[in-house]
Amino acid sequence: MRQDTHHEDAHGNGRESAAPLGLVLMVQGTSSHAGKTTVVAALCRWFANAGYRVAPYKAQNMSNNAAVTADGREVGRAQAMQAVAARVPVTVDMNPVLLKPQSDRTSQVVVLGEPWITADAVDYYGRKQHLWPIVTDALDRLRAAFDVVVIEGAGSPAEINLAQYDIVNMRVARHANAPVLLVGDIERGGVFASLYGTHALLQPEERALIKAFVINKFRGDPSLLDPGFAMLEERTGVPTIGVLPWLDLRDIPEEDALEWRSATDHGNPDAPPAVLDIAVMRLPRVANLDEFQPLINEPGVRVRFVGDADSFGAPDLVIVPGTKSTLGDLAWLRERSLDACILAHRAEGGAVLGICGGLQMLGERIVDEHGVEQVGEAEGLGLLPLVTHFEARKITRRVKAQVIGAQTLFGADLRAAAPFDAYEIHMGRSTSTERGQAPLFALESAQGRSHDGSCSSDGLVVGTYLHGALEHAPLRRAMLTQLAARKGVELPASGAATSVDDALDRLATVVCSNLDMDAVFDMMGLRGTTT
Structure with a gap:
């Protein structure tokens, strides 16, 4: 099942590979959010279930949603999800370049899992040949x-x-001589124009690699599209091999920050009414917001993403999430008067949770002596007895966490709970200004044992560097149950949880049953059953 392929070197010159390599299939889109990530995940799971050893790959991703590999390096969260779909551990080779926006003009460039430079677009484009x-x-x-x-x-x-x-689209396809599926999003309108226009703007050798079109996010009778398929193939010579239905992807981690939405956006008329209201601060450089997806899926919980004081309301829990720019987003909170809203909420006995950058903001002071973000320091919100010092070295590690603090999760004592998997990605270290304050979590990682977390004396303000705690159902349910009890309401039963693994199996079934997989096999050079 392996093939010799033609490659290009750093200057675009052809070279032949020294040894046979695995087969390839590339998924491109007519735009961002056309569904490339979802289709790749579905194909990875389909190939894995069919017995192939399969891996995802994206040369360059731009996202503040990151995951940590087993060896403590950083990749895009989307590729980590696709690796789960492929049933293999995620590695940095699956996403060798990750851009993490820090402002409207600059991004941190992570190369093979390690921070390389912070650059604006012009500087970064000038370094592409190196990459x-x-x-x-x-x-x-x-x-x-x-x-x-x-x-x-x-x-x-x-x-x-x-x-x-280009180091991520057609140049990669040429390097690997990869057949390309071009995906168009019909929900946005103009899908035939976008497919035709994309095809027309490519160079002849690039157009030759596009082997099929795929329509994504369709609602209705696919036969209505048949005349368009015929005309599109007549003009381009490229067939359309699939119409994928609009899918509810709530059980699969999102690629980027969640499209700001609440649980009611799922449109389920049978969902129980919300008894808890959670306000997540809509920070401009929010990071790893997908970890709140399990909260959104909880029955009886309303999650709102709040960007101004007028929409703050009267939440039962305020969450300050992680961010790629702690100092900038702290200033943004103050510009929007959201700091005053959080402090007033706390003064009235409200619960507050800070994660990663949010933990840093809840402390007393943030010091940036090395210019990691900007040289200087800022006063925090003063809700936790912490001072944070930014350091040039980023901490990235996967951990096994055990609850040890009795006041964790707003009064829910979970010290007997089973350990859970989580991960850290941050550029600062926070130390307590209060003698003898007990941590919340004991951590074990490849780097050894450590501790994490801070809480107020009454247990209602909680901060942690850990990402992924809310994805652990026992912790999440205990937190929500405790919040409901404080409010004097009963949280609806969560029902049977859908695992990400089951959701990926269903995704693969739906996507690949609506694709002509025989055609996919033919364009890849595979031979065998497609059942």
């Missing part, structure tokens, strides 16, 4: 180790103003 052999070597290593690699593009391959800087 090209890094991304191709990562892809080649995956192909040497797996039967199939499913490659994801980014944005659109037809951004003709940026084509000379």
Whole structure:
């Protein structure tokens, strides 16, 4: 099932691989959010279930949603989810370049899981040639180790103003000689124009790699699209091999920050009424917001993403999430008077949770001596007895966490609870200004044992560096049950939880039953059953 392939070197010159490599399939889109990530995940799970050793790959991702590999390096959360779909551990080769926006103009550039530089667009584009052999070597290593690699593009391959800087779309397809599925989002309208226009703007050798079109997010009778498919194939020579229905993806981690929405947006008329109201601060540089997805899915819980004082309301819990720019987003809270809202909520006996950058904001002071974000310091919200010092070295690690603090989660004593998996990604260290304050969690990682967490004396303000705690159902339910008890209401039963693994199986079934998988096999050069 392996093949020799033609490659390009750093200057675009052709070279032949020294050894057979795994087969490839690439998924590109006519725009961002066309559904590339979802289709790649579905294909990874389908190939894995069919017995192939499969891996996902995306040369460059831009997201503040990150995951940590087993060896303590950083990748896009989307590739971590796709690795779960492929039933393999995530590695940095699956996402060798990760851009983490820090402002409207700059991003931290993470290369092979480690911070490299902070750059604006012009500076970054000038460094693309340095990155090209890094991304191709990562892809080649995956192909040497797996039967199939499913490659994801980014944005659109037809951004003709940026084509000379491409290291993620058609240049990758040419490097791997990969057949390309081009996905269009019909929900946005103009799907035939976007598919045709994308095809038309590509170079002839790039158009030759587009083997099929796929329509995504369709609601209705697919036969209504047949005349459009015929006309599109007549003009491009490319067939449409699938119409994917609109899917409810609430049980699968999102690629980027969740589209700001509440549980009511799922449109389930049978959902119980909300008895708890949770306000998550809508920080401009929010990070790892997908960890709140399990909260959104909880019956009886309303999650609101709040961006101004007028919409703050009277929540039962305020969450200050993680951020890629703690000082900038703390200033943003103050500009919007949300700091005053949080302090008033706390003064009235309200519960507050800070995660990662949110933990730092809840402390007394943040000091940036090394210019990690900006040289200087800022007063925090003063709700936790902590001082944070930014350090040049980023802490990224996966941990096994055990609750040890009796006041954890707003009064719910979970010291007898089972350990849970979590991860850390942060650039600062926070120390207590209060002698003898007990931590909330005991941690075990590849780096050894440590502690995490802080809470107020009454247990109503909780802060942690841990990402993923809310994805642990016993902790999440205990927290919500305790909040409901404080309010004097009863939380509805959660019912049978849907695991991410089950959700990925269902996704693969729906997507691949609506794709012509025989055609996919043919374009890849695979032979065998598609059942």
